Structures are given as C-alpha cells and as structure tokens.
Amino acid sequence: MVRNHGKESDAPAPEGSLEQRAYAALRDALIQGGFPPGEKLSIRRIAVALGVSPMPARAALRRLAAERCLDIAPGGAAIVPLITRAEYREITRIRCLLEPEAAATAVPRLTGEEIAVLRAIAAEAKAARSSGDEETYRRGDRLLHQRFFAAAGQPLLLSLIETLWMRRSAIIAQARPLLPARPDKDDHDALIAAAETRDPAAAAEASRSEIERAAAYLMTRLRFPDDPAEPVDGWTTLRRING
Amino acid sequence: MVRNHGKESDAPAPEGSLEQRAYAALRDALIQGGFPPGEKLSIRRIAVALGVSPMPARAALRRLAAERCLDIAPGGAAIVPLITRAEYREITRIRCLLEPEAAATAVPRLTGEEIAVLRAIAAEAKAARSSGDEETYRRGDRLLHQRFFAAAGQPLLLSLIETLWMRRSAIIAQARPLLPARPDKDDHDALIAAAETRDPAAAAEASRSEIERAAAYLMTRLRFPDDPAEPVDGWTTLRRING
C-alpha cells in the first residue's frame, strides 16, 4: 500500500496512497478557493494537474462528491458547488443547530492545555487578519473551530459540521478581496472565554451569535449565483449608443 | 453512458450505471440488515456477488464509505459499522436536533394530497407491524419520514438526516426477531396529525418524543458491540463440567 518510489515529487503530501493525496490536495484547493464555483473538474484534467493517473483522480473526485464537497453535473462530471442564497440560509440554519451543541459539549471536556492552544491559534488568526493575510486567517479560524468541536468527543457530529463548512468554503473563499473589516467583535475570544469559565451555555450562545453575525454580514457582502446578473466583464457594461 | 446491452440480468435495477446499481443494491442490503455489523466487504467478493467487475463494486463501496454508511478498516477494507452505545447516543442526540426542525419546517409546506399519501404509508406500516412483517414495517417507517422531511425543502438537512438513518440501520436491522411489541404509541399518527392541524411545534415535539422513545426502548433491547460478551453460539454456553 505504502509505495515509496524513491522520492516522490514534492508539494502535495509525501504520505498515504495516491488517492488520499489527490483527495487532500483537491480538498485544500477547494477550501482555499482555488476553484471558482461552477467550475467543472474533469477526471483527466485533474489527473494531469496532479501528476497522477486518472485512477486516483477519479476516486478522489467521487469521494469529494459523496461527501457533498462537490456536486455532480448531469453528465457525471464533478462541479464545484454553486451555493444559492437559499442554500446558504439552510447551511446557516443547520449550523445554528449543531455547532452550539458541539461547543457546549466540548466546554467541560477541554483541558487547560488545549484551551491554551486554542488561544494561540486565535491570536495567530487575529494577527493574520490584521495584516490582511486572509488565507492564514481563514485557516486559523477553521482550525480553531475544528479543535474546539473535536473536544466534544462526538466524531459523527464533527463530521456533519465539517460537511457544512466544506460546502460553505467555495463561496466563502470567493469573498477574497473584501473580507472582514470587523465582521465579528472577537467571537473567538467569546468562545474561548466561555471555555475558560466552564460555561457551556455561554459557549453555545457565543457559537450561535457568531454564526448568525457572520451569515448576516456575508449575505450582504457576497454575490450569489441566483442574484440578478451583475457586470462581470466588459461586454455587459456596453450600452446602446443609439437610443 | 446509459448502456443497454440488450436485456440486463434481472434483480438489482435495470436503470443507471453499473456503479449506481451496485451502490443501490449494497445500500438496500445494508438497510435491510443483509450484512452483520463488523462484516468485511471486500471489493472482489462483492463484485462476484453482484455479477459485475471489480470496478463498479469498488466505486460503490468507496462511495458508501464516504457517505459514512460503511467504515474503513486499517487495510482499506470496507466494514459494516459496529455502532457502540456511545455512538448510538450520539446519533440520537443529533437526530433530536435535526429531525424536529425538519418536521416543523415541513408542516406548513405539506399539501393535503401529500398528507394523504403519508397517511396511507403509515397505515400500511402499521398493518405490516401488526402482521409481524418487520421488514415492510421498517421500509414504510423510513419512507414516511423521508417524504415528511423532504417536504421541508431543505435537501442538505435531508441528506444529513439520511446519514444518521443509514448509520443506524445496520444495528437496527439486527434487532430483527425482537422488535416492537408497542415501542411507540402511534408516533406516526401524532406526526401526521400535527401536519393536518398545521402545528409545527406539535410536529417537532412528536418527532422528538418519537426519537427519544425509540432510543430508550432500543437501548434496553438491543445488544451493542461494547456490551459485555453474551453467548452468541453454542460454544460460549459450554461450562466446565469438572470443578
């Protein structure tokens, strides 16, 4: 299983099967916003881009589709999801059901050591946001929540939350240039403070308010596929010059 | 894509790609309890059992694993999940978060016609239970909830609920010989009655109480992998006959 043909190429990940590496690479690209929503990801193109045979590429794409990180076009092609406003509302709603519960459950189980780690991650994320490094911020934000929720010790709940985050990511990452002036007033701090005071209810409330605040902000700032068409290239800005 | 080699074999499903058919067949078998929990499902064995090449069998198994209908053993083999008491509690907990919400959302959107269909399904299920046909009962129970929740118009929420049901099914179907004397006092009726009176709160409450009642019942009646060992075949019942 673990084949080491001397020295593997370089970037993706020198561990695991080719499919796992392809999966991880595509997943990261998806999170980071490497693919625009609606993009068709064909097996062979992904394969050559990743430097592997079509086989692992197909498996990775199908796995991502089964996990709802990708959608399936009529022909069977994988496409990065086009999240509508309605679906974003749905995601927000489900997050408000699951994440506060996970946060509350995690609070009594978080060790002081783990809380310190979370604090460090939050500080790093805040610094990244201040310096305008949105990718690092978003990675920190994600990691913080993952580790927080993971402490709840409910792997199934964690995986469902992950599904929602993955489905959001394509749209979220699209908002690259214009992210948070100050979308949340230290939501991370509120969450971690609740953990330190061992207050599950406060953690749940912090989680819920963070989700709703972020959703309200992004609903106004983001452009969705079902929004009325906006000029995206020069052609649509052309107007008749002869009344 | 849609190949019709004259006349396909027979049973599984005469529509869709081989992978889709293999997927549907395995999924149904899983729901029905065709595989005992812990069973290893190897690609080639499934392939010959389904009369297809290893290729579609592999894809179907990997897809089911990605959907958490199956687990992955260290070697990469697919195994039907061994649900522990802790995980069953987790499933119940998440269901109590998601399903009442889905039920409440569905209520105002259910048409009178669809409610009549649900009533018919519930009646059929009740009849099947009375006559001891547990498989038909369970299929009706599942279909009833699926259609009810589907009316909520939230496909993502529906798929998450489906994940939980699928993960339950291996254990649930195991309880074949000893199901409900009367585990729920017409929970279906309560749910449908709430739909007819257009009372979302009542639907949510009916959903929640049904989940908790069923879980409480099954927790006492079901045997879980992490329970202390019990005689499962003749050998373990043998006792020393000499001091």
Added chain:
DNA sequence: CATGATGGAGTGTGATCACACTTTCGGGCC
C-alpha cells in the same frame, strides 16, 4: 453569408492486468 453536417477532441464508465501487501493455512521441524 448563413446554416447544417461532420470530424475530432474530450468526457465518464468499465474491464483487465500488474503490483505490493496481508492473511491464512498447511507441512515440516523441534
């Protein structure tokens, strides 16, 4: 010049083979 046919490129699906690894079971040794 516009329009439809036709070719090629590209697609997902499936089959088959090769490879490295794990498991298992039987025979030989102590």
Added chain:
DNA sequence: GGCCCGAAAGTGTGATCACACTCCATCATG
C-alpha cells in the same frame, strides 16, 4: 503434540486500454 515458517490465496491500489457519448469547431453546402 505444539510451534514456526513459507507458500498460496486474497486484499486494496494503480495503470492502461476500450467504449459510448457529448460538445464544439471546422468545413462544405444551399
């Protein structure tokens, strides 16, 4: 008789090829 080792069957992974189908551009025709 018990234990260990080795061969064989079985495993998941990956590569390669074939096939049916779709899309699109190009060319020939009206």
